[in-house]
């Protein structure tokens with residue numbers, strides 16, 4: 001088989017399984033509406049949970065940041081790309097979340113890859129929740145350390161995997177809120193299990209940060225847990241993009257030596273760091289509280305109404321409300337029907353989720369109105 005044939009075969013296989021992924025060039029894709037061509041859809045597929053991607057103060061901060069610092073950082077943070085804007089954001093994040101240090105990364109994907117690659121050697125073991133994000137599991141499977149996966153949120157199985165003999169060190173990996181299911185991890189019990197085995201805990205709170213708990217401090221803070229490594233990302237609740245690792249002074253200094261995604265990559269534009277600092281101010285403010293309260297009310301409204309429509313929900317109390325429909329073709333058909341009725345939803349299929357659990361991953365944001373949800377549920381009802 002030559003290269004061309006191999007590529008064609010892989011594509012045909014995806015097509016045959018209704019699993020081919022395609023993209024749509026939208027003119028607006030975050031917030032309440034999604035605009036595609038001259039059509040406007042009510043948007044139930046963005047992760048902009050608080051609507052900050054369109055926030056005037058955040059946009060203005062980015063503009064002012066660009067005027068002051070230019071549009072690019074000019075290099076890796078180890079060379080000349082670490083500015084006072086990056087430093088100010090790191091300091092604010094660390095203070096907000098109660099850590100000594102925060103280190104910025106260009107994305108959550110890069111942060112997870114970098115941390116796992118830098119932390120684990122070949123005598124070590126990663127013990128990860130089976131439903132952890134691709135960026136975590138992929139990094140762990142490329143790592144020379146053993147990878148053991150425990151059944152979703154199963155602390156008993158985690159404990160027994162941690163008890164298996166090992167020469168090296170162990171890292172427990174999980175998420176605050178699971179990206180495809182919307183449920184949360186029992187972080188207290190997981191932290192206890194890790195501590196008893198002298199393992200460290202790494203929590204990726206991509207979907208909880210900004211959105212949950214007092215001042216939006218996220219899943220760990222609201223469950224009273226402080227993992228050794230906390231990953232927060234800025235493409236979701238913050239409405240921007242990028243990520244940070246929260247950790248101790250020595251871990252931060254260690255990552256500055258060994259995290260290759262930091263050393264060999266251009267740092268985020270300083271203007272983006274300025275915008276993120278403003279997004280963080282909004283998140284911590286009364287306005288942040290109002291946005292979180294509105295989102296919570298919409299989630300309650302959605303779940304109550306979905307029950308009345310006899311839809312099967314997952315155990316999610318977050319902004320991620322999946323409807324698991326099973327077959328890929330059914331998920332695609334439903335998504336298409338909903339689009340025809342003016343609602344934009346995404347069908348999520350294997351390998352992103354386990355086979356036979358294709359789903360509509362519905363996401364709610366503080367920008368929605370209750371009538372948007374009513375419209376969605378009616379469309380779902382009619383669309384079957």
Ligand SMILES: *Cc1c(COP(=O)(O)O)cnc(C)c1O
Pocket residue numbers: 106107108109110112133135175179204206207233234235241242243
């Ligand atoms: C979205 C997501 C990431 C990736 O973050 P990016 O900043 O988008 O690269 C990592 N982990 C989880 C759990 C996510 O949902």
